Amino acid sequence: MKVSAEQIKHVAELARLKLTDEEIESLGMEAVIEFANKLSELDAEQIAPTNHVSDIYNVFREDEIVPSYDRDDILKNAPAKARGCVLVPKVVE
Amino acid sequence: MSLYEKTIHELSHMLKAKEVSSVEITESVLERIDAVEDKVGGYVTVSKESALEMAKAVDALIASGESLSDIAGIPVAVKDNICTKGIATTCSSKMLENFVPPYDAFVSNKLKENGGVIIGKTNMDEFAMGASTETSYFHLTKNPYDLTKVPGGSSGGSAAVVAADEAIFSLGSDTGGSIRQPASFCSVVGLKPTYGLVSRFGLVAFASSLDQIGPMTKDVTDCAIVMNAIAGHDKMDSTSANITLPDYKSALVDDVKGMKIGIPREYMGEGIAPDVKAIILNAAKKYEEMGAIVEEFSLPMTDYALSAYYIISSAEASSNLARFDGIKYGYRTKEFEDLTDIYAKSRTEGFGSEVKRRIMLGTYALSSGYYDAYYKKAQQVRTLVKQSFNDAFAKYDMILSPAYPNTAFEIGGKITDAVQMYLGDICTVSVNIAGLPGIVVPAGFDSNNMPVGVQLIGKAFDEMTLIRGAYAFEKNTDFHTIRPSL
Numbered sequence: 001m002k003v004s005a006e007q008i009k010h011v012a013e014l015a016r017l018k019l020t021d022e023e024i025e026s027l028g029m030e031a032v033i034e035f036a037n038k039l040s041e042l043d044a045e046q047i048a049p050t051n052h053v054s055d056i057y058n059v060f061r062e063d064e065i066v067p068s069y070d071r072d073d074i075l076k077n078a079p080a081k082a083r084g085c086v087l088v089p090k091v092v093e
Numbered sequence: 094m095s096l097y098e099k100t101i102h103e104l105s106h107m108l109k110a111k112e113v114s115s116v117e118i119t120e121s122v123l124e125r126i127d128a129v130e131d132k133v134g135g136y137v138t139v140s141k142e143s144a145l146e147m148a149k150a151v152d153a154l155i156a157s158g159e160s161l162s163d164i165a166g167i168p169v170a171v172k173d174n175i176c177t178k179g180i181a182t183t184c185s186s187k188m189l190e191n192f193v194p195p196y197d198a199f200v201s202n203k204l205k206e207n208g209g210v211i212i213g214k215t216n217m218d219e220f221a222m223g224a225s226t227e228t229s230y231f232h233l234t235k236n237p238y239d240l241t242k243v244p245g246g247s248s249g250g251s252a253a254v255v256a257a258d259e260a261i262f263s264l265g266s267d268t269g270g271s272i273r274q275p276a277s278f279c280s281v282v283g284l285k286p287t288y289g290l291v292s293r294f295g296l297v298a299f300a301s302s303l304d305q306i307g308p309m310t311k312d313v314t315d316c317a318i319v320m321n322a323i324a325g326h327d328k329m330d331s332t333s334a335n336i337t338l339p340d341y342k343s344a345l346v347d348d349v350k351g352m353k354i355g356i357p358r359e360y361m362g363e364g365i366a367p368d369v370k371a372i373i374l375n376a377a378k379k380y381e382e383m384g385a386i387v388e389e390f391s392l393p394m395t396d397y398a399l400s401a402y403y404i405i406s407s408a409e410a411s412s413n414l415a416r417f418d419g420i421k422y423g424y425r426t427k428e429f430e431d432l433t434d435i436y437a438k439s440r441t442e443g444f445g446s447e448v449k450r451r452i453m454l455g456t457y458a459l460s461s462g463y464y465d466a467y468y469k470k471a472q473q474v475r476t477l478v479k480q481s482f483n484d485a486f487a488k489y490d491m492i493l494s495p496a497y498p499n500t501a502f503e504i505g506g507k508i509t510d511a512v513q514m515y516l517g518d519i520c521t522v523s524v525n526i527a528g529l530p531g532i533v534v535p536a537g538f539d540s541n542n543m544p545v546g547v548q549l550i551g552k553a554f555d556e557m558t559l560i561r562g563a564y565a566f567e568k569n570t571d572f573h574t575i576r577p578s579l
Contacts (some may be wrong), residue, residue, distance in 0.1 A: 049472030053528030
C-alpha cells in the first residue's frame with residue numbers, strides 16, 4: 001500500500017501534529033510505511049492475534065479510602081493554573 | 094583501586110565491615126562524575142545534595158547496627174523515564190523538560206526502601222525511541238570506549254555511566270532492546286526481565302505491552318543483587334506478575350554442564366559483522382568447553398518480527414503519548430487560539446522528529462481502514478513469534494545470539510536514515526514481542542577494540558537459568574575486567 005501525501009497530512013491531523021511539507025518530507029514516512037508493509041507478504045489469515053503475552057485477567061481490589069496526592073503538589077507541574085485549577089482557554093461558547 | 098571502580102558486592106562487603114561509609118562511596122562517585130562527565134555526557138541530572146542525604150541516612154542505619162540490603166549505601170543512576178519524586182524526570186524531551194514527579198515509580202521506591210543512593214538521572218533517546226541516545230533533546234552521550242561513537246540506546250546514558258564508573262549500577266528500560274544493545278556497546282551486563290516481573294508503575298509508558306525495567310551492572314553478581322531488590326508484585330501495575338520470587342543470588346553457580354543451548358541461524362546471517370559473528374561463535378565454543386551442548390537451529394519469523402515490532406510499539410506509543418497535550422503537565426505552547434490549537438502546537442513544538450515519526454506510524458496503523466493490514470496482522474505475527482520461541486524452548490534451556498549486528502557506530506552515522514536504524518534491532522525485538530527475559534554479558538572486542546556482548550534468551554520467568562549461564566561465562570572469561578580509559 002503506497003501512502004499519499006494527502007493521507008500523511010490526514011494522519012498528522014488525527015495525531016494532533018502540525019507538520020509543514022518540509023517536515024513531512026524529512027520524516028520519510030513513505031519509507032517507514034514501506035518497511036511496515038513487509039507484513040503484507042505473510043499469510044496469517046488463520047492465526048489468532050495475541051494482544052498481550054501474559055495471561056490477562058481482570059484485577060480487582062477492595063475499594064479502600066487512602067490518601068491521594070496533594071492538590072498543590074499535582075498543580076506544580078501544570079503549565080497554567082488559577083484558584084487551584086488547571087487553566088485552559090474557553091471551550092464552551 | 095578507587096571506590097567508584099568497585100562493584101556493588103565489593104562495596105556492600107566493605108560497608109558491612111565498616112571499612113568505608115556510604116558518604117565516602119557517594120563522594121568518590123561524585124568526584125568521578127566531575128572528572129569525566131564532560132566527556133561522556135551520560136546524565137541529564139546529577140542529584141548531588143539528595144544523594145549525599147540518602148548516603149548519610151544509610152550510614153546512620155549502619156551505625157545503629159541495622160541489617161542492610163546488598164544495595165544499601167550504593168550509588169545508582171536511574172534512566173530519565175523512571176519517575177523519581179522531587180527529581181526532574183524528562184524522558185530527554187522538551188515536552189517534559191520541567192516535569193518533577195510528585196511520586197516515585199515502584200522501582201525508585203524499591204531502591205530507596207533498600208537504601209540505594211540515587212545519584213542522578215541518565216540521558217536517553219527521547220521517550221526511549223531510538224538506538225543511539227542521539228534523539229535526546231538535551232545532548233549527546235558518548236561511548237566511553239570511543240568518544241566518537243554512540244553508547245547505543247535508548248538506555249545509552251545508563252550504560253555509559255556504568256562503563257565510565259560514574260555510577261556503581263543503573264536502571265534502564267527495554268522495549269525492543271534498549272537495555273541489551275547499549276549493554277553490548279558499552280561492555281556492561283544488562284538484563285531485560287520477563288514481562289511482568291518488574292512493575293512498570295511510574296515508568297513513562299512507551300509501548301505498554303513491551304516495556305520492562307531492568308538492571309545495568311558491572312558484573313553478573315551485581316545483576317542478581319539488583320533483581321532481588323526490584324522484582325516483585327505491585328498492585329499499581331495490573332500486568333505485574335504475582336509469583337513467588339527466587340533468590341537470584343542463588344543462581345550464581347559456575348556450572349552449565351549438560352545445559353542445552355541453541356543458536357538461531359537467523360540472528361547470525363549476512364547482516365552480522367564478521368567480528369561480531371566470530372565473537373559470538375567463540376562464546377558458543379566457551380560454553381561447549383564448560384560442558385554445555387550447543388547447536389544451531391532455525392527461529393522462523395525473525396524478519397517479520399521486526400516490522401511487527403515497529404507497528405505494535407508505534408501504535409501503543411501513539412496512544413500512550415496522546416496524554417501530552419499541554420494541559421495538566423509538560424510543555425505548553427506560548428501562543429494559541431483555542432483548545433485544539435494548544436494540543437497541536439504544544440505537541441508539535443514539544444516532540445522531536447523521531448517521536449513524531451513513531452506517533453505518525455502508530456496513528457496510521459490504527460486508523461480506519463488500515464487496522465487489519467497493520468495492527469491486527471502484527472498481533473498475528475506476535476502469536477507466530479511466541480510459538481517459534483515455545484518450539485525452541487522445547488529443545489533448549491537458553492538461546493545464544495548477538496544483541497546487535499555490529500559494534501557501536503559513529504555519532505551521526507545512522508541517525509539520518511530511520512529505516513536503517515530500525516533494521517539494527519533484528520536480534521532484540523522478538524524477545525519483547527514474546528515477553529521473554531534476555532541478558533547481555535561482555536563477550537569480547539572487535540578489531541577496533543569496541544565491545545561486543547553475547548545475548549542469552551530464556552523461558553518466561555526463568556531468569557535463574559540466564560543468570561547462571563551468564564555467571565558461568567563471566568567466571569571463565571575476563572572481558573568484564575577490561576575497562577575503558579577516559
